[in-house]
Amino acid sequence: MEEVQTMSRAGEPVTQAEGEQAAYALRELARTVSAPDALGVSQEQLDVAVPFFVLGWAMGVRTGHTAPTVEGVPVDGESVTRVLAGLRAVQVTSQFADPVLWQKVDYHGSVTQQHGEYWVQAIHVHADPFGGEPELRYDLCEMRGVAPVTVITGARRVSLTPLPVFRVTG
Incomplete structure (x- = not known):
């Protein structure tokens, strides 16, 4: 027992x-x-x-x-x-140091009046003409209702701090 x-x-x-x-x-x-x-x-x-x-x-x-x-x-x-x-x-x-689509980021780049939190709406890859490492550029948006409104285009990676917030799509 x-x-x-x-x-x-x-x-x-x-x-x-x-x-x-x-x-x-x-x-x-x-x-x-x-x-x-x-x-x-x-x-x-x-x-x-x-x-x-x-x-x-x-x-x-x-x-x-x-x-x-x-x-x-x-x-x-x-x-x-x-x-x-x-x-x-x-x-x-x-897994990723770079922001991904629909991740929230803090923008702190050269356009100081635009500093703040935004969603990554698009990521563009720009090739180096001399065969070097390609450069990523980010388009950032705000959501107005269900519509994304682009606020910043071509932001450099160094101007962004990825945040652990993701937009659920679908």
Whole structure:
């Protein structure tokens, strides 16, 4: 009898069934809110999130925090989108030093009256005529409702500080 109590205090690994259920639930959430591609979250990024989701899933089930009052009630789309967009932000900022499309940046370039935060609307690659490293230039915009309005064109990389904020498109 004492041996059983010791095992339960030490815990048990996540079962295969819990893992399969959680992985399925995460993929369904990603699909139902918006296709992973529309959020910029690749299958590889979702695969990175699965172990954490499985752990949270198992902890919720085992501690009774999956009350019957929410049984069968899906998680709202906004919550799922926020989490997946956050995953995308972590992945992108850890992999790329340069800003990417629809990432928010702080502009601090030579046009001082335009300093502030903007969205990256376009990225242009300019070839070096002597075969050197190509130069990236950025067009920055503000959103007015759902319409992007270009504010700065041709900003240099040194004039931008990427921020961990991404616009969810789609």
